[in-house]
Amino acid sequence: MATRDVTAKKTLAKIEALAKGVVQEVKKRKNPRLVVPLRTLSNVQFNAKKKIIELGADKQERAFFNVAQAKKFMQTFLVASACKELLEVGKTTSIRDLYYMTKHTLGDTRQNTFDEQDESDPIIEDLEVTVDALREELHLFANRKGLMVGPMTVIDSGDTIDLRRQGSGGWGVPSIVEPNVIRFGKTEAKYVLLVEKEAVWSRFNEDKYWKKEQCMLIHGGGQPPRGVRRLVQRMHSELKLPVYVLVDNDPWGFYIYSVIKQGSINLAYESMRMAVPGARFVGISSFDPERYRLPDETAIRMDDGDHKRIKQMLEYPWFEKKQWRRELEAMASNNKKYEIEALSRRGISFITEEYLPKKLRDRDFLE
Amino acid sequence: MATRDVTAKKTLAKIEALAKGVVQEVKKRKNPRLVVPLRTLSNVQFNAKKKIIELGADKQERAFFNVAQAKKFMQTFLVASACKELLEVGKTTSIRDLYYMTKHTLGDTRQNTFDEQDESDPIIEDLEVTVDALREELHLFANRKGLMVGPMTVIDSGDTIDLRRQGSGGWGVPSIVEPNVIRFGKTEAKYVLLVEKEAVWSRFNEDKYWKKEQCMLIHGGGQPPRGVRRLVQRMHSELKLPVYVLVDNDPWGFYIYSVIKQGSINLAYESMRMAVPGARFVGISSFDPERYRLPDETAIRMDDGDHKRIKQMLEYPWFEKKQWRRELEAMASNNKKYEIEALSRRGISFITEEYLPKKLRDRDFLE
Incomplete structure (x- = not known):
């Protein structure tokens, strides 16, 4: 740089x-004074047309005297x-x-x-x-987490890196991925798969899912850090790649999806460059455990915090759609949550060989 | 695999x-019965000759009936x-x-x-x-953290990866780095530098310290995960590379160094393949703040937990050496601890251009 x-x-x-x-x-x-846009909850709105959380017009002054x-x-x-x-x-x-x-x-x-x-x-x-x-x-x-592999060449600070040949390790996604640092080279990718967890990413990488499916495989170690969000947003907007998100079936997983999709309240002023309104949720849905026959002992009982969080989320305008109400209400009434790893109960590679391919084939995702 | x-x-x-x-x-x-070696504190010893923490000979039986x-x-x-x-x-x-x-x-x-x-x-x-x-x-x-760059080619699951050309991102160190997965290719590295923190690693990588100094640059995001420890151990034992460790000046930083060096009590049975008894501590020493003129406001006051931890550590046989007593006692009596980042107060690249080069030139490290 x-x-x-x-x-x-x-x-x-x-x-x-x-x-x-x-x-x-x-x-x-x-x-002398500074005029600083207000970053408070009262100055944040959900822009229903752009489908992102935006900062309003309120400002505050900071005077020297x-x-x-x-x-x-x-x-x-x-x-x-x-x-x-x-x-x-x-x-x-x-x-x-x-x-x-x-x-x-x-x-x-x-x-x-x-x-x-x-x-x-x-x-x-x-x-x-x-x-x-x-x-x-x-x-x-900021601190970073996250790895990426897939059918793409990136140019990172002048080094050409072939993400098709990253072994079991993967390329560490930097914190700063602006176009002056990271450029996209040749790619055959058809979509981006963002998974919540590193361990799940490793399963997909070991099974070479990204190679069979021609997709970029990326994780953000829980709530993705800025670098991962921005990189996914750039692949979506610059390369026109659809984005699919795979998270746990719990309020936290749904929230991660929501931040990727429309941005966060805290960082509303950055939604334009961080949010991916077109991102699609491929699971785990509250109806998957029944559909994919997950035995009851793979469920985790919800706690009070989970129920409180669901109530809050039901009030967010971006969860107003009927399909999201169904998801959240089913989760609450079942009183059960499921981790992605619960699918391992159906077989080591059930998730890469059956679950996700079927979801994508049937276009069984939420938006 | x-x-x-x-x-x-x-x-x-x-x-x-x-x-x-x-x-x-x-x-x-x-x-039918199983004979399981006991993994309790009472069955753990410090082998003063090998300089690692080892499991003793006690076993327990587990019978079916x-x-x-x-x-x-x-x-x-x-x-x-x-x-x-x-x-x-x-x-x-x-x-x-x-x-x-x-x-x-x-x-x-x-x-x-x-x-x-x-x-x-x-x-x-x-x-x-x-x-x-x-x-x-x-x-x-297990979960993994950690990135590596440096003058080396590795073969990871059949993919040849040039760690000299990893941009700002770096190669994500896998959890499993056994010789059947990771092989070492051509290297010009003269030593391994293991830093505690990702942000510090990024400073060294951006300044291309590893290129000037011809060293492998690796971090483990705090207490290094198994993959990072094992990889450092393999570079040390197979490639005969000296290992230098850069951690915070606090009990936790010293403990990280100690686990890298002689293993941990919990996983004593793995010390043989995880510990690096020859690892050297290059800072931050309790005497560095004075030597490198760090202003007092960069210090962090110690809390009760820190003092308690120092007392425990003074009782470990592997901290019995005079130089370690001096370090721990000075930290306790100053009642101050310092993060690696405190060196930034002396300049953005003070750590890569002055602090560490001087330490290595003067052989100013602890063992």
Whole structure:
């Protein structure tokens, strides 16, 4: 990632514009201020047409000459300045590193710029919405998980990697997968299969499902990290590949699917570039245990947290569709949840040889 | 992994021998029994000569005609039978899958063979020690984490993978890295650098430290999973590469180093094939913050749990050496701990350009 790259230049220009605005206010002897879009639940809507969760138009001001706002004002510029340095030298770093880079004790006081990382993380999110640049464009990365294999060549930071020849290991999906880092090369893929769990991914990889089916096989180790979500979104929008999601039959699995599909409330401002409204749910459906004859001892009893979560989810506008109500209500009334691995009770490779092929053949998925 | 492979044949023979022994006892109208090496703390010793934690000679019997032992007897054979099936079809599976594969309700009772996975996991460990085969040789895998890059070609399940060209992503280290799955090809590596954290690994990878220094760069996402430990052990023993470990300056970081070096108490029976007694600790040392001028605000105050852990660790025979006492006692008396990322306060690439090169040049490491 060289400084010379176009994305970095654009982001640098955005940060500089922010700083120049403040400098001009100072020169005019005005109280310098930042206008930051509000990232609160009240400023989040579900856009029924685009089918994604979006940030509304509410904004808040942060003035320098305001006792309550001065610290956050200063913190925002500290983070912006560190990102500027990263962009200029063409390096990326973790949000943990950024916290240490920007942590100082102020003068002779015992005041720190930041006391904990949970103070610097929201400032990063503020900066993202204020200058309209994803965290990745600010050259920051979060922890990552996730592996991908399949009929595709990717160019990662100049290295050509053949995802058809990754053995049992797989290519680790980076945290930053923007087009200036990851480019898609030749591919024969017909769709993307995103599975919730690494162990399930390994079953599909060992059985070479992706080769027989010509699909990209990716997992995100539970709730997929940003890199995995963004990469799936890029394959969907740039390569026009359908996306199928395979998760546990429990409220958490359904929620993972929902975040992939329409984004999350927390990061609503990024839905445009992270959500895949066309993503399809291939299971485990609440009706699968009966349909695929899973013995009762493979079920897990639901707890109070599960039931509470289902109630919450039934109130989300994006779960309003009849088929989702049926799923969630069946799960609640059965009082049972099932992991993907429960299918192993029907045979080691039942999932790759019977379950999923039948689901796709019958177009038995939910949207 | 084909059934035909030699390792699988050997493991199959071990399982069959176990079963035949029992059948013979039955034919002789004797009470069939299993002899299982004891995996308790009392049966674990530190072998000062080999410098690894080892299992002692104590064993326990599990008889079929014994109310207290019959269930475990049966469970052991259920697991053995599932592993036999895996070996015969040349597939591997997760320990979670194995739990579902072997979970049944017995006849018309409400008794299950296993109620939770924490019942089947210890049975796997019992089987490992009883037939003297690593879990990986039984074709079982655990969750995995960890990535590797560096000047080496590996052959993974028949695919040739150039770890010199893995971009920002890296090759995901599989859970099973036995020689029948992973073979080492051409390499120019001079040593192995194992870092505790993924974010730190990304810093070293982005700075192409492994290229300048000609080293294998690997991380295990905290306490390294079995695959990472075994792979490092294989590179050390088969390729004669020195191993350097970079962890946080806290009891947990030191413990990670200790597990890599001499194995763990829990899995003492595997130390021979997992531990790297020659592993060297390159930091963060309790004396580094002063030596490398880390400002005080980058320190984290220790909590009661940390102090308690240090006391425990001072009693381990493998921390008896003077240099380790100094490290642990300094940490306790400073009442401060430091993350690797604290070095970022000295500059984005301080760790790759100054800290580690100096440590290695000065041979400033602990053993």
